[in-house]
Amino acid sequence: xxxxxxxxxxxxxxxxxxxxxxxxxxxxxxxxxxxxxxxxxxxxxxxxxxxxxxxxxxxxxxxxxxxx
Numbered sequence: 001x002x003x004x005x006x007x008x009x010x011x012x013x014x015x016x017x018x019x020x021x022x023x024x025x026x027x028x029x030x031x032x033x034x035x036x037x038x039x040x041x042x043x044x045x046x047x048x049x050x051x052x053x054x055x056x057x058x059x060x061x062x063x064x065x066x067x068x
Contacts, residue, residue, distance in 0.1 A: 001027065 004023035014022070
């Protein structure tokens with residue numbers, strides 16, 4: 001939590017309760033951004049796997065084998 005407190009009040013001029021409140025908001029925003037990045041990465045990975053499976057199925061249907 002100290003990291004976020006330094007981030008929101010680098011000079012230490014805010015009242016402790018206000019600094020804590022802002023630090024908590026900064027922490028929540030940080031983890032929300034991490035969750036969004038993670039969800040986007042999982043979605044992209046899922047879509048790439050689906051495209052690869054679709055390409056393999058099409059290749060098999062045309063009588064081709066997997067390319068090594």
